[in-house]
Amino acid sequence: MSQIPAAGAPLDTGSLRLKGVDHLAHVTWKPEETLHFYRDVLGLPLVHAITATGWVTEDFPDFVHFFFALGKGNHLAFFYYFGLPEEEDPGDLMHRSRHLALHVDTEEELTAWRVRLKEHGVRVTPPLAHELLESLYFDDPNGIQLEITRPLRAFADVDARDAELTLRALSDIAKGERPTVEDMWRRKGELARDHAEQAAAAEEKASIR
Amino acid sequence: MTTLYVLDIPEFDDLVRVARDTGYGIRSAGDYVEVTADGPLVLARDAVGARPAIWFAALTGGYSGRLVHLDEDELCLDEG
Structure with missing residues:
Protein backbone atom coordinates (compact mmCIF):
# COMPACT_ATOMS: atom_id res chain seq x y z
CA MET A 1 0.00 0.00 0.00
CA GLU A 86 -38.82 5.45 -5.42
CA GLU A 87 -36.33 5.97 -2.61
CA GLU A 88 -37.21 7.72 0.64
CA ASP A 89 -36.12 11.33 1.01
CA PRO A 90 -32.78 11.77 2.75
CA GLY A 91 -32.73 13.33 6.22
CA ASP A 92 -32.45 17.09 6.55
CA LEU A 93 -28.69 17.16 7.15
CA MET A 94 -27.89 14.98 4.14
CA HIS A 95 -30.34 16.98 2.03
CA ARG A 96 -28.53 20.21 2.92
CA SER A 97 -25.07 18.69 2.59
CA ARG A 98 -25.33 16.98 -0.79
CA HIS A 99 -26.02 20.02 -2.90
CA LEU A 100 -24.89 21.45 -6.20
CA ALA A 101 -23.80 25.10 -6.23
CA LEU A 102 -24.03 26.99 -9.50
CA HIS A 103 -21.84 30.03 -10.03
CA VAL A 104 -22.74 33.62 -10.93
CA ASP A 105 -20.33 36.55 -10.85
CA THR A 106 -22.25 39.44 -9.30
CA GLU A 107 -24.75 40.48 -6.64
CA GLU A 108 -27.04 41.79 -9.39
CA GLU A 109 -27.13 38.37 -11.04
CA LEU A 110 -27.85 36.70 -7.71
CA THR A 111 -30.75 39.09 -7.09
CA ALA A 112 -32.09 38.57 -10.61
CA TRP A 113 -32.02 34.79 -10.21
CA ARG A 114 -33.94 35.05 -6.95
CA VAL A 115 -36.63 37.11 -8.71
CA ARG A 116 -36.80 34.61 -11.60
CA LEU A 117 -37.08 31.60 -9.31
CA LYS A 118 -39.87 33.24 -7.30
CA GLU A 119 -41.70 34.14 -10.51
CA HIS A 120 -41.66 30.43 -11.40
CA GLY A 121 -43.06 29.47 -8.02
CA VAL A 122 -39.78 28.10 -6.64
CA ARG A 123 -39.31 28.51 -2.89
CA VAL A 124 -35.94 30.19 -2.52
CA THR A 125 -34.10 31.51 0.53
CA PRO A 126 -32.94 35.10 0.91
CA PRO A 127 -29.24 35.59 0.08
CA LEU A 128 -27.01 34.16 2.81
CA ALA A 129 -23.47 35.52 3.15
CA HIS A 130 -20.96 32.85 4.11
CA GLU A 131 -17.22 33.41 4.54
CA LEU A 132 -16.28 33.94 0.90
CA LEU A 133 -19.56 33.25 -0.89
CA GLU A 134 -23.10 34.63 -0.91
CA SER A 135 -25.78 32.12 -1.82
CA LEU A 136 -29.43 31.37 -2.54
CA TYR A 137 -30.80 27.91 -1.76
CA PHE A 138 -33.71 26.08 -3.35
CA ASP A 139 -34.76 22.55 -4.29
CA ASP A 140 -35.22 20.99 -7.70
CA PRO A 141 -38.38 18.87 -8.31
CA ASN A 142 -36.48 15.79 -7.09
CA GLY A 143 -35.75 17.35 -3.71
CA ILE A 144 -32.09 17.88 -4.60
CA GLN A 145 -30.79 21.04 -2.98
CA LEU A 146 -29.35 23.59 -5.36
CA GLU A 147 -27.45 26.76 -4.60
CA ILE A 148 -26.66 29.77 -6.74
CA THR A 149 -23.60 31.51 -5.38
CA ARG A 150 -21.41 34.51 -6.08
CA PRO A 151 -17.91 35.16 -4.75
CA LEU A 152 -17.50 37.82 -2.03
CA ARG A 153 -13.79 37.72 -2.75
CA ALA A 154 -11.50 35.35 -4.64
CA PHE A 155 -9.73 32.52 -2.81
CA ALA A 156 -6.23 33.69 -1.92
CA ASP A 157 -2.98 31.81 -1.26
CA VAL A 158 -3.42 32.40 2.47
CA ASP A 159 -6.74 30.52 2.35
CA ALA A 160 -5.07 27.51 0.72
CA ARG A 161 -2.20 27.47 3.23
CA ASP A 162 -4.69 27.68 6.10
CA ALA A 163 -6.77 24.88 4.56
CA GLU A 164 -3.65 22.68 4.56
CA LEU A 165 -3.24 23.19 8.30
CA THR A 166 -6.94 22.64 8.98
CA LEU A 167 -7.00 19.35 7.09
CA ARG A 168 -3.80 18.26 8.78
CA ALA A 169 -5.35 19.03 12.19
CA LEU A 170 -8.56 17.23 11.25
CA SER A 171 -6.67 14.21 9.91
CA ASP A 172 -4.63 14.03 13.12
CA ILE A 173 -7.60 14.07 15.48
CA ALA A 174 -10.15 12.21 13.34
CA LYS A 175 -8.29 8.97 14.07
CA GLY A 176 -9.42 9.27 17.70
CA GLU A 177 -12.50 7.56 19.07
CA ARG A 178 -14.82 10.56 19.43
CA PRO A 179 -13.18 13.53 17.76
CA THR A 180 -14.60 16.95 18.60
CA VAL A 181 -14.27 20.34 16.98
CA GLU A 182 -12.43 21.50 20.12
CA ASP A 183 -9.84 18.74 19.62
CA MET A 184 -9.36 19.95 16.07
CA TRP A 185 -9.04 23.64 17.05
CA ARG A 186 -6.47 22.83 19.75
CA ARG A 187 -4.42 20.77 17.26
CA LYS A 188 -4.78 23.57 14.73
CA GLY A 189 -3.47 25.97 17.37
CA GLU A 190 -0.33 23.83 17.71
CA LEU A 191 0.16 23.82 13.93
CA ALA A 192 -0.46 27.58 13.73
CA ARG A 193 2.12 28.13 16.50
CA ASP A 194 4.66 26.03 14.55
CA HIS A 195 3.84 28.02 11.42
CA ALA A 196 4.31 31.27 13.35
CA GLU A 197 7.71 30.16 14.68
CA GLN A 198 8.84 29.16 11.19
CA ALA A 199 7.65 32.51 9.79
CA ALA A 200 9.52 34.39 12.55
CA ALA A 201 12.70 32.37 11.92
CA ALA A 202 12.49 33.04 8.18
CA GLU A 203 12.00 36.75 8.85
CA GLU A 204 15.00 36.86 11.19
CA LYS A 205 17.16 35.04 8.64
CA ALA A 206 16.11 37.52 5.95
CA SER A 207 16.93 40.52 8.19
CA ILE A 208 20.45 39.19 8.90
CA ARG A 209 21.27 38.96 5.20
CA MET B 1 -1.62 32.19 28.90
CA THR B 2 -4.54 31.81 26.47
CA THR B 3 -3.73 32.11 22.78
CA LEU B 4 -6.04 32.48 19.80
CA TYR B 5 -4.70 32.31 16.24
CA VAL B 6 -6.77 34.43 13.88
CA LEU B 7 -6.27 33.93 10.14
CA ASP B 8 -4.99 37.21 8.73
CA ILE B 9 -7.75 37.86 6.19
CA PRO B 10 -10.08 40.87 5.84
CA GLU B 11 -13.07 38.96 7.24
CA PHE B 12 -11.40 38.82 10.67
CA ASP B 13 -10.05 42.41 10.75
CA ASP B 14 -12.82 43.60 13.09
CA LEU B 15 -12.21 40.73 15.49
CA VAL B 16 -8.51 41.59 15.69
CA ARG B 17 -9.32 45.29 16.16
CA VAL B 18 -11.64 44.53 19.08
CA ALA B 19 -9.03 42.20 20.62
CA ARG B 20 -6.44 44.98 20.35
CA ASP B 21 -8.83 47.58 21.83
CA THR B 22 -9.56 45.19 24.71
CA GLY B 23 -5.86 45.19 25.55
CA TYR B 24 -4.94 41.66 24.55
CA GLY B 25 -1.50 40.97 23.15
CA ILE B 26 -1.44 41.17 19.35
CA ARG B 27 1.41 39.84 17.23
CA SER B 28 1.66 39.13 13.53
CA ALA B 29 2.57 35.47 13.15
CA GLY B 30 2.97 34.51 9.49
CA ASP B 31 -0.50 33.85 8.07
CA TYR B 32 -2.08 34.40 11.49
CA VAL B 33 -2.49 37.11 14.09
CA GLU B 34 -1.63 35.74 17.51
CA VAL B 35 -3.96 37.09 20.21
CA THR B 36 -2.81 36.39 23.76
CA ALA B 37 -4.35 36.96 27.19
CA ASP B 38 -3.16 36.29 30.72
CA GLY B 39 -6.23 34.37 31.84
CA PRO B 40 -9.55 34.38 29.98
CA LEU B 41 -9.81 35.74 26.45
CA VAL B 42 -13.31 37.15 25.96
CA LEU B 43 -14.73 38.86 22.86
CA ALA B 44 -18.26 40.23 22.54
CA ARG B 45 -20.02 39.72 19.24
CA ASP B 46 -21.75 43.10 19.45
CA ALA B 47 -18.37 44.83 19.45
CA VAL B 48 -16.98 42.68 16.62
CA GLY B 49 -20.14 43.01 14.53
CA ALA B 50 -19.49 39.87 12.51
CA ARG B 51 -22.13 38.10 10.43
CA PRO B 52 -22.97 34.57 11.63
CA ALA B 53 -20.74 32.70 9.15
CA ILE B 54 -17.71 34.71 10.27
CA TRP B 55 -18.50 34.84 14.00
CA PHE B 56 -19.01 31.10 14.38
CA ALA B 57 -15.80 30.45 12.39
CA ALA B 58 -13.76 32.69 14.69
CA LEU B 59 -11.76 29.78 16.11
CA THR B 60 -10.75 28.40 12.74
CA GLY B 61 -7.10 29.42 13.21
CA GLY B 62 -6.93 27.29 16.34
CA TYR B 63 -6.15 28.10 19.95
CA SER B 64 -4.14 27.10 22.94
CA GLY B 65 -6.29 26.77 26.05
CA ARG B 66 -9.84 25.68 26.68
CA LEU B 67 -13.05 26.72 24.95
CA VAL B 68 -15.50 27.92 27.59
CA HIS B 69 -18.15 28.97 25.09
CA LEU B 70 -18.73 30.33 21.62
CA ASP B 71 -22.37 31.35 21.37
CA GLU B 72 -24.45 34.03 19.66
CA ASP B 73 -23.20 36.72 22.03
CA GLU B 74 -19.71 35.89 23.19
CA LEU B 75 -16.50 33.98 22.61
CA CYS B 76 -14.67 32.89 25.75
CA LEU B 77 -11.41 30.93 25.93
CA ASP B 78 -9.49 30.26 29.11
CA GLU B 79 -6.27 28.66 30.24
CA GLY B 80 -6.24 24.94 30.74
Missing part, protein backbone atom coordinates in the same frame (compact mmCIF):
# COMPACT_ATOMS: atom_id res chain seq x y z
CA SER A 2 1.35 3.41 -0.88
CA GLN A 3 2.04 5.86 1.91
CA ILE A 4 -0.72 8.38 2.61
CA PRO A 5 0.62 11.88 1.88
CA ALA A 6 0.19 14.75 4.32
CA ALA A 7 -3.27 16.29 4.07
CA GLY A 8 -3.57 18.59 1.09
CA ALA A 9 -0.14 17.79 -0.32
CA PRO A 10 -0.76 16.62 -3.87
CA LEU A 11 0.91 13.52 -5.18
CA ASP A 12 3.10 14.26 -8.16
CA THR A 13 0.78 13.67 -11.11
CA GLY A 14 3.37 14.71 -13.68
CA SER A 15 1.59 16.09 -16.73
CA LEU A 16 -1.75 14.57 -15.68
CA ARG A 17 -4.39 17.21 -14.95
CA LEU A 18 -8.10 16.84 -14.34
CA LYS A 19 -10.05 19.57 -16.12
CA GLY A 20 -13.24 20.38 -14.26
CA VAL A 21 -16.50 18.47 -13.99
CA ASP A 22 -17.64 16.59 -17.08
CA HIS A 23 -20.93 15.61 -15.48
CA LEU A 24 -22.52 15.03 -12.13
CA ALA A 25 -25.31 12.43 -12.17
CA HIS A 26 -28.44 12.07 -10.07
CA VAL A 27 -31.46 9.76 -10.23
CA THR A 28 -34.93 11.11 -10.98
CA TRP A 29 -38.40 9.64 -10.72
CA LYS A 30 -39.89 12.85 -12.18
CA PRO A 31 -38.59 13.26 -15.73
CA GLU A 32 -41.19 15.78 -16.92
CA GLU A 33 -40.80 18.09 -13.93
CA THR A 34 -37.01 17.74 -14.12
CA LEU A 35 -36.94 18.69 -17.80
CA HIS A 36 -39.20 21.69 -17.20
CA PHE A 37 -37.20 22.90 -14.20
CA TYR A 38 -33.72 22.66 -15.62
CA ARG A 39 -34.49 23.64 -19.21
CA ASP A 40 -37.25 26.21 -18.77
CA VAL A 41 -36.65 27.68 -15.30
CA LEU A 42 -32.85 27.49 -15.02
CA GLY A 43 -32.35 27.85 -18.78
CA LEU A 44 -29.94 24.94 -19.17
CA PRO A 45 -29.92 23.35 -22.64
CA LEU A 46 -30.84 19.68 -22.84
CA VAL A 47 -27.93 18.36 -24.91
CA HIS A 48 -27.97 14.57 -24.82
CA ALA A 49 -30.13 11.59 -23.87
CA ILE A 50 -29.24 7.90 -23.93
CA THR A 51 -31.97 5.23 -23.84
CA ALA A 52 -30.92 1.64 -23.27
CA THR A 53 -31.70 -1.69 -21.77
CA GLY A 54 -29.94 -2.41 -18.52
CA TRP A 55 -26.76 -3.86 -19.98
CA VAL A 56 -24.36 -2.56 -17.34
CA THR A 57 -24.78 -5.36 -14.80
CA GLU A 58 -27.10 -8.35 -14.54
CA ASP A 59 -29.72 -6.56 -12.42
CA PHE A 60 -29.27 -3.08 -13.90
CA PRO A 61 -32.67 -1.60 -14.88
CA ASP A 62 -33.52 -0.28 -18.32
CA PHE A 63 -32.80 3.45 -18.30
CA VAL A 64 -32.77 6.90 -19.82
CA HIS A 65 -29.70 9.02 -19.07
CA PHE A 66 -30.06 12.69 -20.00
CA PHE A 67 -27.73 15.66 -19.80
CA PHE A 68 -28.11 19.42 -19.31
CA ALA A 69 -25.25 21.78 -20.20
CA LEU A 70 -24.10 23.92 -17.27
CA GLY A 71 -21.56 25.89 -19.30
CA LYS A 72 -17.76 25.65 -19.39
CA GLY A 73 -18.05 22.03 -20.55
CA ASN A 74 -19.79 20.97 -17.32
CA HIS A 75 -23.02 18.97 -17.37
CA LEU A 76 -25.69 17.87 -14.96
CA ALA A 77 -27.09 14.44 -15.79
CA PHE A 78 -30.04 12.37 -14.60
CA PHE A 79 -30.88 8.69 -14.77
CA TYR A 80 -34.47 7.57 -15.07
CA TYR A 81 -34.73 3.83 -14.27
CA PHE A 82 -37.76 1.85 -15.43
CA GLY A 83 -39.45 -0.06 -12.64
CA LEU A 84 -37.21 1.26 -9.85
CA PRO A 85 -39.15 1.87 -6.61
Whole structure:
Protein backbone atom coordinates (compact mmCIF):
# COMPACT_ATOMS: atom_id res chain seq x y z
CA MET A 1 0.00 0.00 0.00
CA SER A 2 1.35 3.41 -0.88
CA GLN A 3 2.04 5.86 1.91
CA ILE A 4 -0.72 8.38 2.61
CA PRO A 5 0.62 11.88 1.88
CA ALA A 6 0.19 14.75 4.32
CA ALA A 7 -3.27 16.29 4.07
CA GLY A 8 -3.57 18.59 1.09
CA ALA A 9 -0.14 17.79 -0.32
CA PRO A 10 -0.76 16.62 -3.87
CA LEU A 11 0.91 13.52 -5.18
CA ASP A 12 3.10 14.26 -8.16
CA THR A 13 0.78 13.67 -11.11
CA GLY A 14 3.37 14.71 -13.68
CA SER A 15 1.59 16.09 -16.73
CA LEU A 16 -1.75 14.57 -15.68
CA ARG A 17 -4.39 17.21 -14.95
CA LEU A 18 -8.10 16.84 -14.34
CA LYS A 19 -10.05 19.57 -16.12
CA GLY A 20 -13.24 20.38 -14.26
CA VAL A 21 -16.50 18.47 -13.99
CA ASP A 22 -17.64 16.59 -17.08
CA HIS A 23 -20.93 15.61 -15.48
CA LEU A 24 -22.52 15.03 -12.13
CA ALA A 25 -25.31 12.43 -12.17
CA HIS A 26 -28.44 12.07 -10.07
CA VAL A 27 -31.46 9.76 -10.23
CA THR A 28 -34.93 11.11 -10.98
CA TRP A 29 -38.40 9.64 -10.72
CA LYS A 30 -39.89 12.85 -12.18
CA PRO A 31 -38.59 13.26 -15.73
CA GLU A 32 -41.19 15.78 -16.92
CA GLU A 33 -40.80 18.09 -13.93
CA THR A 34 -37.01 17.74 -14.12
CA LEU A 35 -36.94 18.69 -17.80
CA HIS A 36 -39.20 21.69 -17.20
CA PHE A 37 -37.20 22.90 -14.20
CA TYR A 38 -33.72 22.66 -15.62
CA ARG A 39 -34.49 23.64 -19.21
CA ASP A 40 -37.25 26.21 -18.77
CA VAL A 41 -36.65 27.68 -15.30
CA LEU A 42 -32.85 27.49 -15.02
CA GLY A 43 -32.35 27.85 -18.78
CA LEU A 44 -29.94 24.94 -19.17
CA PRO A 45 -29.92 23.35 -22.64
CA LEU A 46 -30.84 19.68 -22.84
CA VAL A 47 -27.93 18.36 -24.91
CA HIS A 48 -27.97 14.57 -24.82
CA ALA A 49 -30.13 11.59 -23.87
CA ILE A 50 -29.24 7.90 -23.93
CA THR A 51 -31.97 5.23 -23.84
CA ALA A 52 -30.92 1.64 -23.27
CA THR A 53 -31.70 -1.69 -21.77
CA GLY A 54 -29.94 -2.41 -18.52
CA TRP A 55 -26.76 -3.86 -19.98
CA VAL A 56 -24.36 -2.56 -17.34
CA THR A 57 -24.78 -5.36 -14.80
CA GLU A 58 -27.10 -8.35 -14.54
CA ASP A 59 -29.72 -6.56 -12.42
CA PHE A 60 -29.27 -3.08 -13.90
CA PRO A 61 -32.67 -1.60 -14.88
CA ASP A 62 -33.52 -0.28 -18.32
CA PHE A 63 -32.80 3.45 -18.30
CA VAL A 64 -32.77 6.90 -19.82
CA HIS A 65 -29.70 9.02 -19.07
CA PHE A 66 -30.06 12.69 -20.00
CA PHE A 67 -27.73 15.66 -19.80
CA PHE A 68 -28.11 19.42 -19.31
CA ALA A 69 -25.25 21.78 -20.20
CA LEU A 70 -24.10 23.92 -17.27
CA GLY A 71 -21.56 25.89 -19.30
CA LYS A 72 -17.76 25.65 -19.39
CA GLY A 73 -18.05 22.03 -20.55
CA ASN A 74 -19.79 20.97 -17.32
CA HIS A 75 -23.02 18.97 -17.37
CA LEU A 76 -25.69 17.87 -14.96
CA ALA A 77 -27.09 14.44 -15.79
CA PHE A 78 -30.04 12.37 -14.60
CA PHE A 79 -30.88 8.69 -14.77
CA TYR A 80 -34.47 7.57 -15.07
CA TYR A 81 -34.73 3.83 -14.27
CA PHE A 82 -37.76 1.85 -15.43
CA GLY A 83 -39.45 -0.06 -12.64
CA LEU A 84 -37.21 1.26 -9.85
CA PRO A 85 -39.15 1.87 -6.61
CA GLU A 86 -38.82 5.45 -5.42
CA GLU A 87 -36.33 5.97 -2.61
CA GLU A 88 -37.21 7.72 0.64
CA ASP A 89 -36.12 11.33 1.01
CA PRO A 90 -32.78 11.77 2.75
CA GLY A 91 -32.73 13.33 6.22
CA ASP A 92 -32.45 17.09 6.55
CA LEU A 93 -28.69 17.16 7.15
CA MET A 94 -27.89 14.98 4.14
CA HIS A 95 -30.34 16.98 2.03
CA ARG A 96 -28.53 20.21 2.92
CA SER A 97 -25.07 18.69 2.59
CA ARG A 98 -25.33 16.98 -0.79
CA HIS A 99 -26.02 20.02 -2.90
CA LEU A 100 -24.89 21.45 -6.20
CA ALA A 101 -23.80 25.10 -6.23
CA LEU A 102 -24.03 26.99 -9.50
CA HIS A 103 -21.84 30.03 -10.03
CA VAL A 104 -22.74 33.62 -10.93
CA ASP A 105 -20.33 36.55 -10.85
CA THR A 106 -22.25 39.44 -9.30
CA GLU A 107 -24.75 40.48 -6.64
CA GLU A 108 -27.04 41.79 -9.39
CA GLU A 109 -27.13 38.37 -11.04
CA LEU A 110 -27.85 36.70 -7.71
CA THR A 111 -30.75 39.09 -7.09
CA ALA A 112 -32.09 38.57 -10.61
CA TRP A 113 -32.02 34.79 -10.21
CA ARG A 114 -33.94 35.05 -6.95
CA VAL A 115 -36.63 37.11 -8.71
CA ARG A 116 -36.80 34.61 -11.60
CA LEU A 117 -37.08 31.60 -9.31
CA LYS A 118 -39.87 33.24 -7.30
CA GLU A 119 -41.70 34.14 -10.51
CA HIS A 120 -41.66 30.43 -11.40
CA GLY A 121 -43.06 29.47 -8.02
CA VAL A 122 -39.78 28.10 -6.64
CA ARG A 123 -39.31 28.51 -2.89
CA VAL A 124 -35.94 30.19 -2.52
CA THR A 125 -34.10 31.51 0.53
CA PRO A 126 -32.94 35.10 0.91
CA PRO A 127 -29.24 35.59 0.08
CA LEU A 128 -27.01 34.16 2.81
CA ALA A 129 -23.47 35.52 3.15
CA HIS A 130 -20.96 32.85 4.11
CA GLU A 131 -17.22 33.41 4.54
CA LEU A 132 -16.28 33.94 0.90
CA LEU A 133 -19.56 33.25 -0.89
CA GLU A 134 -23.10 34.63 -0.91
CA SER A 135 -25.78 32.12 -1.82
CA LEU A 136 -29.43 31.37 -2.54
CA TYR A 137 -30.80 27.91 -1.76
CA PHE A 138 -33.71 26.08 -3.35
CA ASP A 139 -34.76 22.55 -4.29
CA ASP A 140 -35.22 20.99 -7.70
CA PRO A 141 -38.38 18.87 -8.31
CA ASN A 142 -36.48 15.79 -7.09
CA GLY A 143 -35.75 17.35 -3.71
CA ILE A 144 -32.09 17.88 -4.60
CA GLN A 145 -30.79 21.04 -2.98
CA LEU A 146 -29.35 23.59 -5.36
CA GLU A 147 -27.45 26.76 -4.60
CA ILE A 148 -26.66 29.77 -6.74
CA THR A 149 -23.60 31.51 -5.38
CA ARG A 150 -21.41 34.51 -6.08
CA PRO A 151 -17.91 35.16 -4.75
CA LEU A 152 -17.50 37.82 -2.03
CA ARG A 153 -13.79 37.72 -2.75
CA ALA A 154 -11.50 35.35 -4.64
CA PHE A 155 -9.73 32.52 -2.81
CA ALA A 156 -6.23 33.69 -1.92
CA ASP A 157 -2.98 31.81 -1.26
CA VAL A 158 -3.42 32.40 2.47
CA ASP A 159 -6.74 30.52 2.35
CA ALA A 160 -5.07 27.51 0.72
CA ARG A 161 -2.20 27.47 3.23
CA ASP A 162 -4.69 27.68 6.10
CA ALA A 163 -6.77 24.88 4.56
CA GLU A 164 -3.65 22.68 4.56
CA LEU A 165 -3.24 23.19 8.30
CA THR A 166 -6.94 22.64 8.98
CA LEU A 167 -7.00 19.35 7.09
CA ARG A 168 -3.80 18.26 8.78
CA ALA A 169 -5.35 19.03 12.19
CA LEU A 170 -8.56 17.23 11.25
CA SER A 171 -6.67 14.21 9.91
CA ASP A 172 -4.63 14.03 13.12
CA ILE A 173 -7.60 14.07 15.48
CA ALA A 174 -10.15 12.21 13.34
CA LYS A 175 -8.29 8.97 14.07
CA GLY A 176 -9.42 9.27 17.70
CA GLU A 177 -12.50 7.56 19.07
CA ARG A 178 -14.82 10.56 19.43
CA PRO A 179 -13.18 13.53 17.76
CA THR A 180 -14.60 16.95 18.60
CA VAL A 181 -14.27 20.34 16.98
CA GLU A 182 -12.43 21.50 20.12
CA ASP A 183 -9.84 18.74 19.62
CA MET A 184 -9.36 19.95 16.07
CA TRP A 185 -9.04 23.64 17.05
CA ARG A 186 -6.47 22.83 19.75
CA ARG A 187 -4.42 20.77 17.26
CA LYS A 188 -4.78 23.57 14.73
CA GLY A 189 -3.47 25.97 17.37
CA GLU A 190 -0.33 23.83 17.71
CA LEU A 191 0.16 23.82 13.93
CA ALA A 192 -0.46 27.58 13.73
CA ARG A 193 2.12 28.13 16.50
CA ASP A 194 4.66 26.03 14.55
CA HIS A 195 3.84 28.02 11.42
CA ALA A 196 4.31 31.27 13.35
CA GLU A 197 7.71 30.16 14.68
CA GLN A 198 8.84 29.16 11.19
CA ALA A 199 7.65 32.51 9.79
CA ALA A 200 9.52 34.39 12.55
CA ALA A 201 12.70 32.37 11.92
CA ALA A 202 12.49 33.04 8.18
CA GLU A 203 12.00 36.75 8.85
CA GLU A 204 15.00 36.86 11.19
CA LYS A 205 17.16 35.04 8.64
CA ALA A 206 16.11 37.52 5.95
CA SER A 207 16.93 40.52 8.19
CA ILE A 208 20.45 39.19 8.90
CA ARG A 209 21.27 38.96 5.20
CA MET B 1 -1.62 32.19 28.90
CA THR B 2 -4.54 31.81 26.47
CA THR B 3 -3.73 32.11 22.78
CA LEU B 4 -6.04 32.48 19.80
CA TYR B 5 -4.70 32.31 16.24
CA VAL B 6 -6.77 34.43 13.88
CA LEU B 7 -6.27 33.93 10.14
CA ASP B 8 -4.99 37.21 8.73
CA ILE B 9 -7.75 37.86 6.19
CA PRO B 10 -10.08 40.87 5.84
CA GLU B 11 -13.07 38.96 7.24
CA PHE B 12 -11.40 38.82 10.67
CA ASP B 13 -10.05 42.41 10.75
CA ASP B 14 -12.82 43.60 13.09
CA LEU B 15 -12.21 40.73 15.49
CA VAL B 16 -8.51 41.59 15.69
CA ARG B 17 -9.32 45.29 16.16
CA VAL B 18 -11.64 44.53 19.08
CA ALA B 19 -9.03 42.20 20.62
CA ARG B 20 -6.44 44.98 20.35
CA ASP B 21 -8.83 47.58 21.83
CA THR B 22 -9.56 45.19 24.71
CA GLY B 23 -5.86 45.19 25.55
CA TYR B 24 -4.94 41.66 24.55
CA GLY B 25 -1.50 40.97 23.15
CA ILE B 26 -1.44 41.17 19.35
CA ARG B 27 1.41 39.84 17.23
CA SER B 28 1.66 39.13 13.53
CA ALA B 29 2.57 35.47 13.15
CA GLY B 30 2.97 34.51 9.49
CA ASP B 31 -0.50 33.85 8.07
CA TYR B 32 -2.08 34.40 11.49
CA VAL B 33 -2.49 37.11 14.09
CA GLU B 34 -1.63 35.74 17.51
CA VAL B 35 -3.96 37.09 20.21
CA THR B 36 -2.81 36.39 23.76
CA ALA B 37 -4.35 36.96 27.19
CA ASP B 38 -3.16 36.29 30.72
CA GLY B 39 -6.23 34.37 31.84
CA PRO B 40 -9.55 34.38 29.98
CA LEU B 41 -9.81 35.74 26.45
CA VAL B 42 -13.31 37.15 25.96
CA LEU B 43 -14.73 38.86 22.86
CA ALA B 44 -18.26 40.23 22.54
CA ARG B 45 -20.02 39.72 19.24
CA ASP B 46 -21.75 43.10 19.45
CA ALA B 47 -18.37 44.83 19.45
CA VAL B 48 -16.98 42.68 16.62
CA GLY B 49 -20.14 43.01 14.53
CA ALA B 50 -19.49 39.87 12.51
CA ARG B 51 -22.13 38.10 10.43
CA PRO B 52 -22.97 34.57 11.63
CA ALA B 53 -20.74 32.70 9.15
CA ILE B 54 -17.71 34.71 10.27
CA TRP B 55 -18.50 34.84 14.00
CA PHE B 56 -19.01 31.10 14.38
CA ALA B 57 -15.80 30.45 12.39
CA ALA B 58 -13.76 32.69 14.69
CA LEU B 59 -11.76 29.78 16.11
CA THR B 60 -10.75 28.40 12.74
CA GLY B 61 -7.10 29.42 13.21
CA GLY B 62 -6.93 27.29 16.34
CA TYR B 63 -6.15 28.10 19.95
CA SER B 64 -4.14 27.10 22.94
CA GLY B 65 -6.29 26.77 26.05
CA ARG B 66 -9.84 25.68 26.68
CA LEU B 67 -13.05 26.72 24.95
CA VAL B 68 -15.50 27.92 27.59
CA HIS B 69 -18.15 28.97 25.09
CA LEU B 70 -18.73 30.33 21.62
CA ASP B 71 -22.37 31.35 21.37
CA GLU B 72 -24.45 34.03 19.66
CA ASP B 73 -23.20 36.72 22.03
CA GLU B 74 -19.71 35.89 23.19
CA LEU B 75 -16.50 33.98 22.61
CA CYS B 76 -14.67 32.89 25.75
CA LEU B 77 -11.41 30.93 25.93
CA ASP B 78 -9.49 30.26 29.11
CA GLU B 79 -6.27 28.66 30.24
CA GLY B 80 -6.24 24.94 30.74
